[in-house]
Amino acid sequence: MAEITVRPMASDDADRVLAIYQAGLDGGDASFETTAPTWTAFDEARLPDHRFVAVDGDESVIGWIAVSPTSARAVYAGVVEHSIYVDPAAQGRGVARLLLDTLIASTEAAGIWTIQSGVFPENTASLALHQRAGFRVIGTRERVGRHHGRWRDVILLERRSPVIT
Template identity: 80%
Template structure:
């Protein structure tokens, strides 16, 4: 996607970030959540140094990536869980890969050794994207939670940094 660049996310991106998030939730295969949070909740739950947006040539935010800590325990300070979302109109053109690449660079520079995520097995595009970006499936969490009244499985993915040893 040569007309897309990645930059740090700011509060000024809130409306577009949450709109893209909601579009992903509406698709039914992105998250157990059904409604995007408020910006205050989104902001409080994600690490500020590892949030990025993909912006098209016209300056419009077309995707985002961010991480949350997986635990408050100090021994897990190097493990985060990420989310990546792209506007449906911009999907399939490389924005998600650019976002993941920026995230990997940022987290490795900060000493984070594992990025993980849970993806619905039906989300084949996300599973393929993550595999290309160096993530591996480490297992399936069967019937982990209900989504729209039915039990759903989640493929647990992780990327272990080869430079943080």
């Protein structure tokens, strides 16, 4: 198995990041979104200091993680929502955990105390990953939105940093 490394996301990664995003959306259990945004929209919605890509031995991007602020209010400056996507061909190789561990270290170093996410209950691999990384379920939003013609629940997860007090 080729070595996997993580580095900061760059604008040169845009095509691969958006292709991996679209592949996740096409799988049907990643998001209410059905089409990946433009790079400009992606770039504007995510904090620049907490975006990472996983690359294989040949430097091909095989996964990404990024955060968005949850609110413009100052009191929530230490709370972010993250997204994580891995190329279907690279799943099961520890890519998501490596990305998530990198994000946790990055956000904690910046004083961010809570990372949150919403996951469809059917996405059991994501739920297990988050649980292993110290996230806890804080609730379920039942029938919160329609996706491909059916109502979907979303499980809310959060990880409160044990080092930010």
